[in-house]
Amino acid sequence: MHFDQQHLHETEARCTQESPPQCRQACPFSLDVRAFMQHCAKGDFGQARRLLERNLPLPDVMGLICDHPCETACLRRDLGGSCAIGDLERFCLAHLPVQSRPLPMPPKRFSIAVLGAGLAGLAAVWNLSRNGYPVTCLHGGERTSALLARHPQLAGAKAVGDVFEALDRAGVKFAESSLDEASLAQAMESFDGVLLDADATTLAPRFKDVDAATLLWRDKCCAAGWLETTPTGHRYASASRQANEGRIAAQTLERVVAKVSLTASRGDTFGPLHIDISGIAPAPRIEPGPEGFTPDTARKEAERCLECQCLACVKACAYLRKYQGYPKVYTRQISNNASIVKGHHQANPLIEGCCLCGKCTELCPENFSMADLCLMAREDMVARAYDPPSAHEFAIEDMESACGPESFLSQPDPSGRQRWLLFPGCQLAASRGAQVLALLRHLRKGLPGDGVGLLLSCCGVPAKWAGRPNLHARMGKRLAEAVAAQGNPVVLAACASCMESLRQHLPGTEVRSVWETIRDMPLPEGARTGLPKSLWVRDPCSARHDAAWLDSVRTLARKAGVDVEDSPSAGRTTGCCGYGGLVWCVDPELADSIAEDGLPPDLAPEKRGEPDARPVLASCIMCRDRLVAEGVPALHLLDLLFPGTGAASARERGPGLSARRAGRIALRRAALDGSDVPAPLAGVPGLDVDAALLARLEERHILLEDVAETVQAVDAAGRYFVNSVTGHRLGSSRPRRVTFWVEYSPKDGGFTVHDAWCHRMVIPGCGSDAGQPWNRQEDAP
């Protein structure tokens, strides 16, 4: 199992969605500015104020003097001006009474002295007194004088009086002092911890003489509150930094008196939160006016907040959106799923729902890979036998059928020469048999004397997607043997997933895109009339890194006289059509949503039906067929190259599951017979199944051959029910781990099928058990 804690932490650390946005990282108090702005935007100023009270020392005073470094970091800066966070804080603090009461803390026995009542000293006094420490604050002159001298804008502010009153109520002792070496020596003698305010006493050391992380100077004495110096030598006080230093020094003193590590688990470190602000319209900053914000203007200004989040992958992927989280959350859910001993594996659909296309990795600045995570989880589920059988079993059966004796063919070039080998892939073979043969003829004509063989099979990638690496390897071994038997020619793949899978299976053999090979050949002969003038290119997800594939598709289309433009799903960041990762089998609805991602706006659902809608050009037959099933007009590259041979119009749906299997069988027969066009198989003789009914049954993964086998088996054995009203018969068979039921009636020596259904449960007296004797004892009350 790969989900050890370290691996989990490394994986989830790659997702930075939980990293604080720039404003929060810039705030010395780590105020959740995004949440503050959200509360304000909703008009919930009470919650907004509560957040300030929880994070800021002396909140009412800080609100008036904070130099809000958050605004400098705000990403609205160049989009209409930084959000007026400081003014909004002031609005909340000025217009609402105190929203929270400090929790009474058990009194501590360690006493702390703070020398100097500047902002840093008072911030430390505030925090220490709230945490239950008896605090004595020694100040020169009036207790407010140091604060007012440094921040004269506080003169006359009610907040100052309120803060000192609150400190008095909390039991803080204020005492006038000369703040000299003698008073420091006495404080060191009498108190458990001492803090020196560098802006209100002359006793404090220089900043470079204290520990930068803890602000500890020596023994049990910290210092805080230095002035800042600009590059030109100007000295000034940053209120937020001074108060924060007071906060840090107070934390250090708490650790000093408790005799615990001064540094452990202190200061969160986060990676940067990646935010894409492209395409965001500027909106001008709303200034508060001389009287400050009104509730209405405050709300409007807060609405300008971009609510910075990464979600680069989530925005672009229907699968990642479906489970309403983001990769960091999903990593934990998948990891927890793997550690369940008893109980429900609720993350199974999450694990099975990823199409493994890798778009998230391309979009993520940290290269997070949901595909790697989900594939690892699937392999773990299979290895420990808790994978849900219904998820991938049908797809694996389909794969086995595509490699079975009726569909598999390894046919060398008739000349005996063996330089090239066309591998169309099982879905192109299933959907476009005539075009596969035309492509083979075109290659043989364009590469005279070289010899072009044909290999009809599945590449085995469904086994990999299902988390069955051993089965995938077995498939690879068989393919490697077939390729070796043809003399290890260069394999020309017409499917990008096959190309990827074959490169893994055949490490010593060159595997390349067939489009690359025919790119520089003359186009196939034949009229190219009726082709659209212009097409949107949608690249297959498995080809995103194959520059030759991407270029060849565009070059061939232009050679065919068609203008092409990249759709949003093109090149390196293209997405899946929902076929990848077997999502079509596990969660067809999700697969349809995935196909919708990355379509250009003029192919939105309400526009794609228009007769002049510009079709998509796909170079993967599953992309093409799945898009057309969604009502999107789409052509395959072969439709531009061989428009007269078995080409589909941009609206013509691809074959259903049963017809795909029949198409592979027909292609194999045609290749063996030397026919130019596969003869269509005429369904099952004597079995009448309405096309609409078959389409419905295929949604439940019931194939025509399942229906035929069931009818034949139950009717021959006479093991069926009969309806005295309709005359229909109903029987079941269980040829594998599924029981199929078919309702049918005999007609003219054959059968008409009315309906069918299936289930995986085993019921005595049904399916293959239908003929076994029944034990009447079971009926005993």
Add this chain to the structure above:
Amino acid sequence: MSLEPNYAPDEAGWECGNCHRPLEQGKVQACYLDAAFDVLLPRCPVCGLTMIPKSLAEGKMVEVEALVEEK
């Protein structure tokens, strides 16, 4: 009276095609993976041929199969 879930045929008129007897509700044990459930299903009182109505196969059964698979 039995407490097991009871599923009758979706339409009236069904009888055993072999024994020509009307169906009766009988208790059977449905199994999937490591789970087993007792249910009452229509079946032939003579030969035991048992029917799974479509509404059951595409309704409750799908739900239960999914739950068992999650275990």
